[in-house]
Amino acid sequence: MITVTLKDGSQRSYQRGTTVAGVAKDISAGLARAALAGKVNGKLVDLSCPINEDVNLEILTFNDEEGREVYRHSTAHVLAQAVQRLFPGTKLAIGPAIKDGFYYDFDSEHKFTPEDLEKIEAEMNKIIKEDLPFTRFELSREEAIKKFKEQGEKYKVELIKDLPEDAVISCYSQGDWVDLCAGPHVPSTGRLKSVKLTGLAGAYWRGDEKNKMLQRIYGTSFPKKSMLDEYLQRLEEAKRRDHRKLGKELDLFSIQEEGPGFPFFHPKGMIIRNELENFWRVEHKKHGYQEVRTPIILNRALWEQSGHWEHYQENMYFTRIDDADYAIKPMNCPGSMLVYKTKIHSYRELPIRMGELGLVHRHELSGALHGLMRVRCFTQDDAHIFMLPSQVKQEIMGVIDLFDYFYGVFNLPYHVELSTKPEKAMGSDEIWELATNALKEALEERGIEYKINEGDGAFYGPKIDFHLEDSIGRTWQCGTIQLDFLMPEKFDLTYVGEDGQKHRPVMIHRVVFGSIERFIAILTEHYAGAFPTWLAPVQVRVIPITDRHIEYARQLAERLENKNIRVEVDARNEKMNYKIREAQNQKIPYMLVVGDKEIEQNSVAVRQRGKGDIGAMPVDQFEEKIMAEIISKA
C-alpha cells in the first residue's frame, strides 16, 4: 500500500499502481468528473498516471490555473488535428496554452481566412464528438527525429534536436493523429466542451523576425457553454472601456493620418493631463525633486557621447541645422547630464533629484502603434537622481515607495519585473552585476515580488519595470527605475568628496507614470472613462429644467467656477431627461438639476454619477461636498 497526501494535508492509502483518476474517483464522483490532470510531487501528470510510491498529490480541475492550461493545451491539439484533416500538408510548429486560451502556429501553403476558422471549428467539434483518447508514449531521440522527419514536420524535428540530452521525449496521440508533446492532457477529446476560435495572426517561428512567418490561430475553450459566453461578454465589455473609443466619445484626444503615432490632445484631454502633471509636481517637490527642462533637438556629438548614436539609432529621428547633424531626443538623460555638468557639485548636495516632464520622440514600427499606449512622441515624467554610491539602495527604495504611493492614489494594481543585461549593452559584466544586485536587494528589502526578464534592460543599465493592466488584461510598462553607472562615466560626471578629490556619482533614471500619454490611456480604461472628480474634465453640469431657469443655472455655474470647479451649463432647448442622459453618457460626476423649487430655496438637486438622484441640498453644502472630494482625490 502507498500513502497519498492531498493538498489539504489529508492522507489516504491505496494499492500501489492506483492511477490519479482512481484517487479522484475515490474522493468523490464530482471530483472524478471535474478532474483534468494531476500534480504528483509538483510534477504535472495525466489522470491515467499510476502512483507507485508515497506522494503528494493535487488533482487539477478547471478551477486551477494549471488545470485550465492542460484543458486549453489539449484543445490546441484538437485544433492542430482539425487543421491537418482539412488542410493536409500543413506543418505544425507550437501550440501552447496562454492566458484565457491557446494558439497553434502553422506553416501552410493555404492562407487561412476568417471563413476557414468556422470550418476548422466545426471539424474540432467533430473530433470532440469522436471522443478520442489522448494517449501518451515515449520515444528515443532517434526514433522521434525519424518519425517526425518522415511526416515532414521539420519544426518538430528542430524542437526535438534542441531538447536537452537527458530529456524524456514524449508524444500524444488522439486517434491516428500524433503530436510531440510533454503533456499532460485531459483523458480524451470528449472532455472538451465549448470551443471558440478567436483570431488569426502572423507570428515568426520562434518569435524571431529573421525566421519565416507562420500563421497563428488563436482560440479558447471552456467546460461549459455558459462560461464561454461569459468570457465573450467580458471581451465585449472590455471594448467599451477601450481608451481609443472613450477618447473619441469623451473628446479627450485624436490621432490623425497626418501624424501617425503623434497624438493631438483636445481641451478635455488636456485637463486630465494638466491635473496629472500638477499632482506630479506637487508630490515630487515634497519628495525633494527639482524640475528642469531640456531641449528637444540636440547635436549629434551629444548622442555619440551618450551611446545613443550607436545603440539606439534605429529608434531616433534626425535633422540638420546649418550643415550639422542633430537628433530629436528619444530620452531625456543626456540633457540632464549637461545640466548637472554646468557646475561643480559637492558630496553635500547629493542626492540631486532632477525631474523633467520631457517630450521624447521615438521611431516605433508602424504596426506597433496603439492609441495612446504606444505612440511616436510622448512625455516622460522623468527624473535623474545623481548620488553617492552609498546612497543607491536608499534612493531606490525611496523611488519604489513613491511609485507605490502614486499607483495607490489611482487604485491601480501593478506587477514588477527586473530586466537584466541585453545583448546590445555598454559596460562590463561586473558593473552590470553590481547594478543588478543593487536593484534586487532594494526589491527584496521592500518585500516586493518580481519576475526576472533576462536581457531586457536598457543599453546603459538594468531596470525595475512596473507594469499596469489595460481593459483586456494586456500589461503595459509604465514606471521604470534604471540604475546607471555608465552615463556618469561617459559624461565624466564628478562631485567633490569629503577628501577634496573628484569622485564619480551614480545615477538613477526613473519614471512613475512612464509616459503621460500611456498613463492617461491606462486610467481611461481603468475607470472606464468615469474619472474621479479631481481628474474629470467636466466636474459639474448644470441642467436647467426650462428656459426660465437658465439664468439661475448660469449664476450657479459662475459661483462654482470661482472655486475652480469645472462646470458647464446645458442651456439647450431640450427636455431634462435628454440632458441627463447625455451628461450621464459623458460620465460627468455631478449633475445639478435646477428648476423653480431650487431657485426658491437657493438650492440644487444633485444627481451623482453612479448613485443617481441624491436629493436637493443648499448650494453651500454641495460646494463643500465636491471640494472635499476633489481635494481628497477620492
Next chain:
RNA sequence: GCCAGAGUAGCUCAGUGGUAGAGCAACGCACUCGUAAUGCGUAGGCCGUGGGUUCAAAUCCCAUCUCUGGCUCCA
C-alpha cells in the same frame, strides 16, 4: 517592418457593376417639460488617396496611406 482584416456624412453603420442610404449628432421651428432619448423640418459625402478595367466603379484590378488584431519592439 511582417502576416491577416478594414477604411462610405461629425459618430455608429447599411449599401457586391447602373441616380450614395439610415440612426444619432448639427442647424431651424414648435413644445417649456422634475431625474437616462419630445415632435416636425433642413442641411451634410472627391465612398482614405492615386492609377487602371468598363458604356458605366463605393462595388472589379494594381499601387499607396491610415486604422484594427497579432508577431517583433518598447514608456
